[in-house]
Amino acid sequence: MGFFLVLKAEIVRGLIIMRRYWFASLTGIFIGYGMLLMLIQALVYGSGQIEDMAEQAVDGGLGFIIGIFAFGIVGLFTQGLQGMARTGELEQVCMSPHGLVTNFMARSLVAAVSSIFSLSIIIALIAWSVEGTLYFAPLPTIVLLALTYLNLIGFGFMVGGLVLIFKQTGQIAMIIRLAMIGLAFPAQESLEGWPISLRVIVHALPVTNASICLKKVLIDGAGWAVLENYAFYFLILSCLVWTTLGIACFRYMENWSRDKGTLGAY
């Protein structure tokens, strides 16, 4: 119940800020598009392959976009949390009667939906520019995105908890976030050729499975056939594990932080 109240507050705030900073949001989309196109140009077209250039480009672009999404969502729990601590907003949010976890869930959901919105525009623009195709399967996509989101906030809560206590882990979190882009970009079933230990590690990380599944649906047009892919089950598993672990960790760190007397403080 509390979640929906907080969600409403966050939506209202998100809309106000979007309206007030529409110029920044809009230019953000175009800059994102431009940069990504350049990147694809360099990585895909520059590699000299001839066959399936467009598909490669869309694949890379989508991977990158998923990486950016992960980067943003996890960032909310790290740099975002630190920023809130710096402005003092965090203290108030810590004192909201719904608890910090609920607040961050609502906050990240709003952020996720709005970034999915703008990132979809970017990837659609990319696909159109390189004359590639994206398959549009609303339901599987939504399910996959929801799972991706849960996966990411689980991970986010985990690092967020660490940031609550160890203020200096912000830098490490930054590296992790960048690594997620690096993972999502090339993530494909080609992982199958990797040694088993590496595969386990890569699949345990929150963005790999999501990336593989989303590419299946959006690029290969697999639709619900994605259910036949083992990555989907990895995704569900890692979702459960990360969310439970993350929230438990965050709760624990929140209490520890109250012990240390630094909750909400920078």
Next chain:
Amino acid sequence: MSTDLVQLDRADKLFHTRHFFSVDPKTGKRHFYQKRPIHAVREMEFGVRAGEIFGLLGPNGAGKTTTVKMICGLVRPSGGHVYVDGLHVEKKRLQVLRRVGVVLEGTRTCIWPLTPRENLAYFGNLKDVRGKVLRQRTDYLLDFIGLSEKRDVQVRQLSQGQKQKLAICIALIADPPVIVLDEPTTGLDVQSSRAIKDKVVEMTREQGKCAVVTTHDMNVAQELCDRIGIVKDGELITCEPTEKLLDIFSEQVYELRLDRHPDTRLLEAVPGVVSTELEDADDGPTCLVKLDPDPELRSQAIYGTVQTLQQQQLLLRSIQQRQQNLESVFLQLTNGHSRPGATE
């Protein structure tokens, strides 16, 4: 004591700080790693009733903020209990948070890209205040605190005092029975701090709320609070109604401005005179005469003193009773000279 809205029962807080490669300030030795304890709050005990403004007064680092944070659940006590409206803060933290409005140090609570009205809507939503009630309350509060004109200006464009006022509105949006203000007037100009003090008084008196205010400023404490707890090094040295606190310390000291030094031995021989002291100034010395608190004896002593001075043919320029204010009480207490017998 079940009527107290806020109650601290031997609340204690011990912090630990961790140091690497640092020199211990006590022993002067260098350590690779050291954990140093800081006893920020020691067995603090007090209660605050509805309609009362309770002041925590103490120098910087006395433990005021820590105490306040224990009331609003931001800091977990390492010993003892804190109750708000009868609820245990540790066990029922989320319920307690519905009952307290908090303005912490530094006026940074509001969201800068939003206007005051939007801020109130946001925090109102967080605290279950919705729809018509929210709008009414927003208008009422902005009007009450005097921010109506700025309701649609982004917070970043507000002054320090206006931000502080908005922070108070945010704390009050859910109409909590307890309001906690940590250093509410620090860094504000005279007008803003006046306005805030007035509003706090108005709010507690008229709406039967209880307020806990911390400050290091005697004047604020003296003007604002019904009861004052003086904190030093985490310890509540004394906790008395403001009037009484002033009374305990209002010694019967009279200032006699003279043209020359008097013979103080003769003065001290007068019955009822406790002690004398001389202070020199450009236009002659001032003799401070401390008299017995007993009214009869004091009256005698005043006559006697004047007579003695007259016998010495001194010019008596003026005579007045020294005013006791909270500042001197505070200094006396925090320097650890005297503890008033009235406590405990």
